[in-house]
Amino acid sequence: IVPLFMATKSQEIFQCICDEHVTDESPFKLIKKEDIIQDMKMRAAISDFHPVKQIVLDYPGEELLISYDPDFQYGQNFFLCTTEEAKANLLKPAGGSAETEEVGEEDAVYTYKPPEAKEWISQGSQVDVDNEIVVDTRDKVTPLASRVRREFGAPITFDDRDADSTSAEQGLSASCLACPTYADQNFTIKKQELDFGVQAVPETTDGASQTDWKHPVTASTQYKPREVSEEEAKIAQQTDEYKQFIQASVPRFELALQQNTIMDVFFDDWAVLGEEDTNFGSKSDSHLKEYQSFTDLQYSKDKTVTCVDWHPAIKGVMAVACCERLTFDERIDCANKLLMTPSLILIWSFSDPIHPQLLLEGPDDICCFKFCPSDPNIVAGGCINGQLVLWDLTDYADKLSNSRGGTSKSNQKKAAMFGEEIQPDTPTVRYCAVSAIENSHKSIITSVDWIPDHFELNRYGVPVENRMSECCQIMTCGTDSNVMVWDTRPPKAPANTKEQPVTKVFGVSQAYKHLDLVWKPLLKLTMQKMDISGDYSPLKFSLAERQGHLGLAKHADRIKTNSPTGEKPEKTGMSKVPSAKNQRPLEAVGHNYFIGTEDGEVIYASFKLEKDNETGKSNVPKPSWAVAPHDGPINTLQRNPFFKDILLTAGGWTFALWKEGVTTGAILQSSCATKLYTAGHWSTTRPAVFFLGTQDGNVEVWDLLDRTHEPLLVQNVTAAQVTQIVPWVVSKKQHLVAVSDSVGTLHILEIPWNLRYPASGEKQAVKGFFDREIKRIEYFDMK
Numbered sequence: 001i002v003p004l005f006m007a008t009k010s011q012e013i014f015q016c017i018c019d020e021h022v023t024d025e026s027p028f029k030l031i032k033k034e035d036i037i038q039d040m041k042m043r044a045a046i047s048d049f050h051p052v053k054q055i056v057l058d059y060p061g062e063e064l065l066i067s068y069d070p071d072f073q074y075g076q077n078f079f080l081c082t083t084e085e086a087k088a089n090l091l092k093p094a095g096g097s098a099e100t101e102e103v104g105e106e107d108a109v110y111t112y113k114p115p116e117a118k119e120w121i122s123q124g125s126q127v128d129v130d131n132e133i134v135v136d137t138r139d140k141v142t143p144l145a146s147r148v149r150r151e152f153g154a155p156i157t158f159d160d161r162d163a164d165s166t167s168a169e170q171g172l173s174a175s176c177l178a179c180p181t182y183a184d185q186n187f188t189i190k191k192q193e194l195d196f197g198v199q200a201v202p203e204t205t206d207g208a209s210q211t212d213w214k215h216p217v218t219a220s221t222q223y224k225p226r227e228v229s230e231e232e233a234k235i236a237q238q239t240d241e242y243k244q245f246i247q248a249s250v251p252r253f254e255l256a257l258q259q260n261t262i263m264d265v266f267f268d269d270w271a272v273l274g275e276e277d278t279n280f281g282s283k284s285d286s287h288l289k290e291y292q293s294f295t296d297l298q299y300s301k302d303k304t305v306t307c308v309d310w311h312p313a314i315k316g317v318m319a320v321a322c323c324e325r326l327t328f329d330e331r332i333d334c335a336n337k338l339l340m341t342p343s344l345i346l347i348w349s350f351s352d353p354i355h356p357q358l359l360l361e362g363p364d365d366i367c368c369f370k371f372c373p374s375d376p377n378i379v380a381g382g383c384i385n386g387q388l389v390l391w392d393l394t395d396y397a398d399k400l401s402n403s404r405g406g407t408s409k410s411n412q413k414k415a416a417m418f419g420e421e422i423q424p425d426t427p428t429v430r431y432c433a434v435s436a437i438e439n440s441h442k443s444i445i446t447s448v449d450w451i452p453d454h455f456e457l458n459r460y461g462v463p464v465e466n467r468m469s470e471c472c473q474i475m476t477c478g479t480d481s482n483v484m485v486w487d488t489r490p491p492k493a494p495a496n497t498k499e500q501p502v503t504k505v506f507g508v509s510q511a512y513k514h515l516d517l518v519w520k521p522l523l524k525l526t527m528q529k530m531d532i533s534g535d536y537s538p539l540k541f542s543l544a545e546r547q548g549h550l551g552l553a554k555h556a557d558r559i560k561t562n563s564p565t566g567e568k569p570e571k572t573g574m575s576k577v578p579s580a581k582n583q584r585p586l587e588a589v590g591h592n593y594f595i596g597t598e599d600g601e602v603i604y605a606s607f608k609l610e611k612d613n614e615t616g617k618s619n620v621p622k623p624s625w626a627v628a629p630h631d632g633p634i635n636t637l638q639r640n641p642f643f644k645d646i647l648l649t650a651g652g653w654t655f656a657l658w659k660e661g662v663t664t665g666a667i668l669q670s671s672c673a674t675k676l677y678t679a680g681h682w683s684t685t686r687p688a689v690f691f692l693g694t695q696d697g698n699v700e701v702w703d704l705l706d707r708t709h710e711p712l713l714v715q716n717v718t719a720a721q722v723t724q725i726v727p728w729v730v731s732k733k734q735h736l737v738a739v740s741d742s743v744g745t746l747h748i749l750e751i752p753w754n755l756r757y758p759a760s761g762e763k764q765a766v767k768g769f770f771d772r773e774i775k776r777i778e779y780f781d782m783k
Contacts, residue, residue, distance in 0.1 A: 001086055002052055003076035004066065010048045013039060018068060018077065027068035028090065033059060046406070055082050065090060072170060126357045132167075132197025181460055188477070217626060252748055253614035262721060288699065288749040289713050291736060294348045295745040296356060305740035307368045308724040313376045314400050315730055317357070318738060318744050321366040323384065344428075345369060345381065348746065349400070359428040360391050368448045374471040382445025382476055388486055388519065390433040392509035399427070408679075415457035433512035437484070439520035441478035444537045448476045452547045457485050460618060461608040462521055462593060464583035472521070475543070479598060483607070484521035490514040525607055525620045527595065536626075537598035540637035543659070544590045544644060583776040592624070596634030600651050602627050602658065602666075625663045629656050631672075636680035642763055644689035650680035650692060664781055667707065667773040681725045685735060686758045687766045693722030701755060705765055714757075717747050727751065 008049040011017045016029040036056050040047045049056055056064065066078050066085040081087040154373045196543070197329040228236070236242055295301060311317040322345075323333075324338065331338065344361035348428040360366075362383060369381035379391040394402070451457065451473040456466040466472070474486045515613025527536040591608040603626045609618035640646040645660035656666035679693035688704040692711070720741040727737040733758040739747045759765075 001067075001072065001079045001081055003069075003074040004078045004080045005076040006046065006066075006078050010039075011694055016066065016068070016078075018070070022068035022658050024068075024070055025231060027070075028064045029066050029068070031066060033061070036752070038066065038114060052080060060083055060084060061087070064773070087153070100763070112238065112524045132195075148382055162398065169172055172283065179432045180648050240513050259610065264358055264573075267276065284712065286699075286752055287622055288412055288713075288737070288751065290747065291750045292350060292748040293745060294346075294356075294748070296352055298343050299356070299359070300744035303744040304742045305368065305723050305744060306728045308738050308740050308746065309369060310728045311347075311376060311400070312371050312373055315398055317347065318728075319345050319347045319360075319369065319371070320748070321369055322344045322738065322744055323367060325363040325742065334694055342428075343383075345402070347378070350748075356426055358396055359391075359394070361425055361428050361430050362389050363387060363431065363434055367444055367446065370448050370474075372450055372471050373454045374469070380448055380450065380474050381480075382441075382448045382761055383433070384444045385437070386441030386445060386478060386480070387436040387437060388440060388445065388448070388474065388476060389431045390515070391429055392432045392511055393429060394511075396427060396429065409591070411477060416465070432509045433515040433519060434517060435515075435521075436517055436518040441476065441482060441484070442480040443478050445478045447541055448474060449543070450474055450547070451543070452483070452545045455545065455586050456487075457523055458583060459522055459524070461485075461606075463586045463589035465586055469549070475541065477538040477541050477595070479539070481526055482539055483525040483527065483538060483541065483595070485523035485525075485607070486519065487522045488515065489514060519704055523607065525605075527597075527603065527605065528620070528622055530622050530626055536595070536601065536603060536623075538595045538596055538603075540596040541633055542594045542637050542639055542647060544593065544639075546644065550782045586743060592660075594637060594660075595623075596637040596649055596651065598633045598639070600630030600632055600634060601626050602629065602634070602637075602656075605662070606661075627665050628665055629669055630654055632676060635678055636692075638680070638682055638683050640687060641684055643767070648680060648682055648690055650677040652676065655680065655692060657770075657773075660769065662774060662777065664777055667770065667777060668704075671709075679722050681737075683755070684729055685756050686729050687763050688769075689755060691725045691727065691737065693725050693739065695721050697741065698720060699749075704769055705759075705762065717741075717746065717749065718743075720745075751781065 004010050006016070008017075011021075012291070014029070014031050014035065016022050016031075022029055033056065036049050040049055041052060043121050059082070061084050065081040067090065069077055069079055078275065081090065086117040090675070118155060121360075123242035162284070163600075217671045218781060245538045260771040300320065300322045304325050305320055307321040309319050311319070311472060323343075324341070326334065326338075341524035343362045343365045344360075345366055346356040346361070347358040347360070349357045360379065360381075364385045364387070365385040366389070368379045368383050369379055372380065374376040377393045377397055379393065382389070383389060430628045432474050446740055450471040453469050453471045453635070455463045458464050462756075474488070475483065476486065477483045530538060548704055592604060595603040595605055597603065603623045606621050608621070611618050630649065630656065630699050633650055634651035636650035636655075638648050642650070647660070648656065649656050649666075653676060655677055656670070657668040659667045673694070676695040677692050678695055681691050683691070686703075690702055690704075692700040692702065695698065696716075697720055698714055698716050699722065701713040701715075702708075703712040706712050717739050720742040720743045723742055725737060725742040727735065729735050735751040737749050737751055739749060741747070
C-alpha cells in the first residue's frame, strides 16, 4: 500500500467523503481504474492521483481499493492498495476459518450490508419520556379583530406608543399593560432539584399552501421620453419639491464622484482574479531564499568577485570575474607571482554547481565584462591594466546550451588511481583580441558596456544609423579620467574583397585578428572639471538608449535588407567602419549620459564634440552640471527599466534617485546608513523596488511605495562584503538574483512572490511619486 492524500474536491468526485461515505467501521471504497485515469486526464497535476500515476496505470485489475485512514497511521488520510493480493487481504472478512480463507481467498468480495431497522422495544424509559412531554391542559384563546362598518376601506395608519397611563388620558383605550418584574419579599423559592427531559426526535408537522397562479399573457409597452419646454423647466426649478430633491441628492452625488476618483468602477476584476494565484510560492513569503551557490577552490577562493553577468540567451548560465585582493603596494611586491597566475572569468551553469563550464583567460585581472546583446558568443572585458579584451565563444556555444554537469563520458571510463576522483576537463578559452597598451586606459577600466545596435557613434561623437543592426561598438571608462568608444570593425577594408572563412590558430578564433595588439579607440573623451582645473575620475556611466529600443520587428526587417537571402550573414570580422559621408545622423537619439565618479560626484555630460570657432578643432565639451551627493566612490549608476529617465546611484553611506532633466539635484536622497553601500540594482519586474548590498554582507530591499526612510527587508547573505547584485527573470514563475561577495562566492537567491509580482497600477503610482518629488523640488527652488 502507499499513502494517498485526497482533498475534499476529490472525495466528492469519487464519493468517498470522510465520515459520510467512508467511516471507521466501513473504511473501504472501490474505484474503477477508468474513472481515475479520466480524472488524471481532466485535472492533470491537480489530481490527487497524480503522484501515483504510474502505479494506477500498471495496476492489473479493473477496480482499485482505497481505505480511509482517520488516525493517519500511514501519513495521509487515505492509502491505496497497489496489488490485487493486498486488496483481497483487506476485503477478506475477519474471523473465518483457515480452510475458508484458503478456499475463498481469491474469490472473496466484500459487500456492504446496511443495518436493518428493527421494531422498538420499550424497556421502561418511554414512561419517563412521556411524563416530561408538555401537553396542553386548557383551551386555546382565539383573538378576534374587527372594525366598524363605516371604516371599511379607509386608509390605515399605524403608530408606536408605550403602554402607560397617558394613553387613557388621551382618550385611547389601554390595549396592553406593562408588567415589569420585581422582587416579591413574601415568597422565597429555593431550587433544590430540577428534572427535565429531552426528546431526541423532533415532532413533525404536515402543511400545505395554495399559490395564486395566474395565466401568463404576452404584453408589450410603448413609451417615449417626456419633453419639457424651457419655461416649464424654469417653473419646475423654482418649486420647493425640486429644491428639496436637489439638497437630498447632492451628498449622494458627491459621494459617487469621490468613489469614482478613488477607484475605477469600470475595471474588470474578474479578468485578473486568478492571475496572482498562477505563480508558485506563498504570498506570505517575504524573504530571499537560497537557491544555489557557486565557488571554486582553485580559481575563485579568497578572491574578490568584481563583475557578474547573466548569459542573455541561455537560461541558468552566468559568468563571474575574480580578482586578487591586493593593494597597490602588495601587487608591486607580488608582481612576479601574479604574472604566473592566470586571470580568469568563470562561466557557471545550474547543471553543475561544483565545476565551471568554461574559463576565459585574460592578460590581467578582469574588473568588468559584458556579453554582447546581439551576439552572446562575444564577450568584452576591461582589465586592471587598462586594456580592453575580446573573447569568442562560438565553438563552445553547444557546450553551454547542452551542459548537463558532472563528469564527461570519457572521464567516467578512465580508471581513477588510488581512489581519487577524476575532475572534469574545463576548457580554457584564450582571448582573441586585446587593445594596444599605448592606446588603452592608463588605469583600471571600471565599467564596460555595448552600445545598442540601433545606432553607433562616429569619430565626432554624433549618433548615426547602424545599418548592420549588430552591436559593434563598446564604451568604457576608467579612473584615468577618460571615456572611450571602441569599434570592433577594421578601419579599412581588406585588400581581398572575397570573404575569408574564420580560421583558428592554436585554438583561438581569428575573427578579430585585425584588432589584436593594434586596437585603439574610435573616440576618446576626457572628463574635465567644470569650474576648476583637474579632471573627474569616472567609475560608472549610463546611456539613455537601451538595447532593442526599436523593437524586434524593425530589427528583423533591417537584417533582411542587409542580407540578400534574408538570413544573417556569418561572422567574418572583415566589415569596415563606414564612412561618415554615408551615415545618416539620428536626431531622436540623445547624446547626453550620466557619469559616477570616484569622489562621489554625479555628472551629466555629452559625448558629442564641439567645434572651436577660433582654432577649428573639435574639443570635448565640459559637463552640463555636476553634483556631489555621495561621501564615497559611486559603485552603482543604473536607469530604471520602466522609466529610462529615472536613475539610481549608490556610493558611500547613501543612495539617491535622479530625474533626467532636473539639474538642481537628486529627487530623493537617503540619510547616512550604518554601513557602506557597495552594490545596487533595480528590480526587473517592479518599478518601485531596488536592491542594495552593504559592506557587512546584508542585502536591503527598498520599496518606494511602502516606505522611503527605511528598507522593506534586510537579510544577511554572506559574512563578507557584497560586491555585485544582478537580478534575472528565469521564467514567469521564477525570479532569481545573483549576489557576489569579496571571498569568491556567488550566491543565487530566489525572489519571493511579493517582491517580483507588481501590484495593480503600481507603475502609475510610482510615476505619481516621482512627479510629486519633482514638484517639491521646484517649489523649494522657488522659495
